[in-house]
Every structure is written in structure tokens, then in C-alpha cells.
Amino acid sequence: MQPLAILFTSLIFALACAVVFGIVVLHQPLALVLTIWQGAWASLGSAAVTIAKTPPLLLTGLSVAVAYRSGLLNIGCEGQLTSVPWLQPASPAKEPICPRLC
Numbered sequence: 001m002q003p004l005a006i007l008f009t010s011l012i013f014a015l016a017c018a019v020v021f022g023i024v025v026l027h028q029p030l031a032l033v034l035t036i037w038q039g040a041w042a043s044l045g046s047a048a049v050t051i052a053k054t055p056p057l058l059l060t061g062l063s064v065a066v067a068y069r070s071g072l073l074n075i076g077c078e079g080q081l082t083s084v085p086w087l088q089p090a091s092p093a094k095e096p097i098c099p100r101l102c
Contacts, residue, residue, distance in 0.1 A: 056081055 022029035040050045060081045067074035
């Protein structure tokens with residue numbers, strides 16, 4: 001039950017941050033949140049792009065967490081994130097691990 005509470009707490013905190021940011025930049029907070037939601041999930045194409053771009057970001061965050069837990073400082077995350085598309089064609093696998101969504 002605790003991981004679910006952490007998930008909802010972080011979602012509510014992120015929503016509150018978006019609302020505060022909307023107020024600070026003098027935009028309507030609800031319109032800002034709806035625009036973000038529609039940009040990420042409104043159509044099948046935008047949902048596919050969101051889903052396709054999420055795993056590299058999650059794996060980059062995981063690499064930072066693993067390095068931090070082992071006592072190392074990982075300052076090359078942006079390089080790791082941008083080097084993956086360049087290294088994919090050089091991999092010996094004939095088919096990509098994840099099929100294209102669009």
C-alpha cells in the first residue's frame with residue numbers, strides 16, 4: 001500500500017507544481033494542465049510518441065540511481081541518453097528489442 005501512496009503523493013505534488021507555475025507565469029493553471037495532458041495523450045500518435053520516449057528517460061534515471069547507490073557520481077547521463085540512438089544501428093541484433101509503435 002505504501003508504494004501506491006507514494007505514487008499518488010508524487011502525482012498530486014507534480015500537479016500542484018504545474019498549477020503554481022501557471023500562476024507565476026500568468027496563465028490559467030487548468031488550461032496549462034489540460035494542454036500538457038492533451039499534448040501527451042490526446043491522440044493515438046501522441047500517446048505512441050509519449051510511450052516511445054519514456055523508456056530511455058526511465059533507464060537514464062535508473063543509471064543515475066544505480067550509480068548513486070553504489071557511491072559513484074554519474075555526470076554522463078545526457079551523453080548516455082544521446083548516444084543510444086547512434087549505437088543502435090551498430091548493435092549485432094537484427095531486429096530492435098522494442099518494436100516501433102507508429
